[in-house]
Each structure stands twice: as structure tokens, then as C-alpha cells.
Amino acid sequence: MQLILIGVLSGFFSALFGVGGGIVVVPLLVTVARYAVRPATATSLAAIGIIALAGVISYAVRGKVDVEAAAVVGLPGAAGALAGTALQQRIPVRWLGLAFAGLLVGVGIKLLIA
DSSP states (O other), X not given: OHHHXXXXXXXXXXXXXXXXXXXXXXXXXXXXXXXXXXXXXXHHHHHHHHHHHHHHHHHHTTTOOOHHHHHHHHHHHHHHHHHHHHHHTTSOHHHHHHHHHHHHHHHHHHHHHO
């Protein structure tokens, strides 16, 4: 049941704000479902594919998808995901958590003052 609720929340926030995996799924898998950080990250990435497909279909039927821009962002993004995965496997879990928390604080501050 926890995983279903995490999925619903991630899909909702993904469609609403364009976020879901790292911002919603990973923290919930770690804190609520008690996953370790690396399996939570991997599970989140797999779920993102499914969530993104549902979201893109929903937006596409409304004519809101710019396929060319998506490819220009997505293809290098895939390369970045491969590089990020390789790096993530070499960084201690504690540092990953601190870096992620720092990123969220920075983004939160930026959103508050923007």
C-alpha cells in the first residue's frame, strides 16, 4: 500500500510541477518504505519511465508536447543519467544525502526569492 501511495503522489507532482522521481519518490522510498538510498534511486528511475509515459500521453493529446525540444533535452539527459549513475556508485551514501539536501535547500531558496 505504501508503494501505491508513493506512486500516486509522484505521478501527481510530476504532472503538476514536472517533478516526481528525485524530489518525491526517492525521499518517500527511503523514509516511508525504508529502502536504502541506491535501491530507492534505481527504483525511482524505473518508475519515472512509466510516470513520464503517462504524463506525455496526457499532454500530447492536448497538443502540448514539443517533440524536437524533448529530444534535444532528453538525449543528452540520458547521457547525463549514465554519468550520474556511475558517479553515484562511487560516492558514500551520507554524502549523497547531504548533497541532495543542499540541492533542495538551494532550489527552495531560489523559488522563495524569485
